Amino acid sequence: MDDYSVIIRPLVTEQGMHFANTRGAYSFEVHKKANKIQIKNAIEKIYSVKVDKVRTANHRGKYRRRGGSDGMTSTWKKAVVYLDPEYHIDLF
Secondary structure (H helix, E strand, C coil): HHHHHHEEEEEECHEEEEEEEEEEEEEEEEEECCHHHHHHHHHHHHHHHCCEEEEEEEEEEEEECCCCCEEECCCCEEEEEEEECCCCCCCC
């Protein structure tokens, strides 16, 4: 799995931007089978930063109904990446 398929997209939310400004923590949606080492290497290579630590969480899909049909939204994996204090990522 290459670095650009590990990181799907950055999660730009109000709470995420607050954590980025105060703690240096950035949130990303990542591939479901990616581990912390792959995520760390991909972030360091793509954004040219030094990663301190990585935390991951699996989000299960939710049950949804639309009209007469029902189904599930897809499951996804979130990674919160903490950077060294002298680095930052410009997401805008």
